Amino acid sequence: MRKNDLIFGIIFVVLGIFIFTQTFFYPSLDKGHPGPGLFPNLLAILFIIFGAILILKARKPSDAGEEAPPPAHGKVVNAFFVLGIIVVYVAAVDIVGFLVTSAVLLFVLMFKLGAPALRSAISSICITLFINIMFSKILRVPLPPGILGW
Secondary structure (H helix, E strand, C coil), rough: CCHHHHHHHHHHHHHHHHHHHHHHCCCCCEEEECCCCCCHHHHHHHHHHHHHHHHHHCCCCCCCCCHHHHHHHHHHHHHHHHHHHHHHHHHHHHHHHHHHHHHHHHHHHHHCCCCHHHHHHHHHHHHHHHHHHHHHHHHHCCEEEEEEEE
């Protein structure tokens, strides 16, 4: 049994149940439109499902009977790199704007984690434009325009 998976699985299930119960008090919108509780409900359900999967995997006996080796140095560096670039993104998005900051963030992350440069560039532009269209045009959620105004 993997003790960490069991502990975090239980934490995720309990947190998911808590979030789900708290969203009952959110107001609903007219004509059956989803209200402000839709996204937290979806996240709560995903917390419960993936927490349960962690619990089930933790209870399954491992083949080798021993713990996995600690992560390699490169993986730890990549994890801190991702955290650092997200902090930079949060600080820069209001100044530079959503489109530029998001495209640069995605490109740097994909390239750093091993994707080819051309594929990283095309993917980051397409994903950024898709998110921009979804939020600003369809959902009408304003995104930071930044100094360029777009």
